[in-house]
Amino acid sequence: MGAIAPLHIVVTGAAGYLGKAIVRAAEAHGHRVTPIVRSPGAGLVQDLARDGASANLIEQIKSADAIIHAASEMSGDWELHERSTLPATQTICYVANALNAHLVQISSIAIYDFAAIPIGGIVSEASPIEFHPAQRDGYVRAKLAQEVIVAAENPDASVLRIGAIYGPKRHMNAHLGIGLGPILLRLASRGQVPLAHVDMVAKIAVAAAQSKASGAVNVVDTDLPDRIRFISALSASGWPKLVIPLPWQALTAVGALLSFWKGRPGLLRKKVLHARMKPLAYDNALMRAQFGDTQMPAFEVLMKRAMQDD
Structure with a gap:
């Protein structure tokens, strides 16, 4: 296969x-990269949620071949996503269409209905999507809403449903349990x-x-640890000092008893x-078929x- 232009x-x-890593990867492949940032820094400053952002952005990036849309609020506040994440996604969809640029939407593997998947089941692109987003947090609701916008406006877009991102200076995630000191x-x-x-x-x-791949693809590592293996590797950091096992199903009863409490923690x-603790497996066969083996350690x-990089 010849070199990619x-x-x-x-x-x-x-x-x-993630955005910084994408910029590095694109530049390493010899591509010309225009970084879009919301605050002054290394990149083109744009508030994508602002009225009139589309016209200004089209003028600034009119030679774009592809747009990788990684901008999103990370909060669980749904109202914040309504004001920021969703209007920004609508802006990018409009701009991508106007420029005939391929859109790559960064989504999340969290959009599946994990309560509908049996214990020990495999999460794949064929798994059911969450149909009751109001019962999840604002971040998941926003990712689901983004996918709806993209499907309507840019049906040929790539939608990457990303797993729990880790790497230098980021090695904890919400799938382990509850940290108490x-x-x-x-x-x-x-x-x-x-x-x-x-x-x-x-x-x-x-x-x-x-x-210019189209459709939704789950993006997770090929070598995925179970929780015991993860915690064993994490313990080299000095935490946790003590691990106490607690059956995740026990929180179901506690959550039911506290159902009157609208502000109860997510795990209740x-x-x-189910999204965070149910024992499941995750398939990345479609990712490998479309993009090849990433050959990660x-x-x-x-x-x-x-x-080590902390």
């Missing part, structure tokens, strides 16, 4: 953890942790821009508990590097 790739959210209440032992190393995700995002909500190697 350099593209002009626009990356939104370029100041974020030096103690971890481990709510499950079986089941894979749906990890996605930041460098692997960046490579896949750039590959999607290059290939059935949908959230074993989980323990990547985790050790992540902790």
Whole structure:
């Protein structure tokens, strides 16, 4: 296969953890990159949620071949997403259409209905999508809403449903249990942790821009640890000092008793508990078929590097 001609790739959210990695990966492939940032810094400053943002952006990036849309609020506040994340996505969809640029939408593997998947089941692109988003947090609701917008406006877009991103300076995630100081209440032992190393995700995002692949793809590492293996690797950081196992199903009864409490923590909500703690496996066969083997090191190697860079 011949070399891929350099593209002009626009990356939104370029100041974020994933956005920075995507910029690095695109530049490493010889592409011309225009980073879009919301605050002054290294990139083109644009508030994508602002009225009139589309016309200004089209003028600024009119030679773009692809747009990787990684910008998103990370909060669980739904109202914030309504004001920011969703209008920004509508802006990018409009701009991508106007420029005939391929759109790569960064979504999340969290959009599936995990309560509908049996214990020990496999999460794939064929798994059911969450149909009751109001029972999840604002971030998941926003990712679902973004996918609806993209499907309507840019049906040929690449939609990457990313797992729990980890890498240098980021090695914890919400799939382990409850941290109480030096103690971890481990709510499950079986089941894979749906990890996605930041460098692997960046490579896949750039590959999607290059290939103009369409449709939704789950993006998770090939070597996924279970929770015991993850915690064993994490313990080299000095935390947790003590691991106390607690059956995750026990929180179902507690959550039911506290159902009157609208502000109860996420793990006391059935949908959230199943999404984070139910023992499941995660399939990335479609990702590998479309984009090839990313040839990442074993989980323990990547985790050790992540902790060394803290």
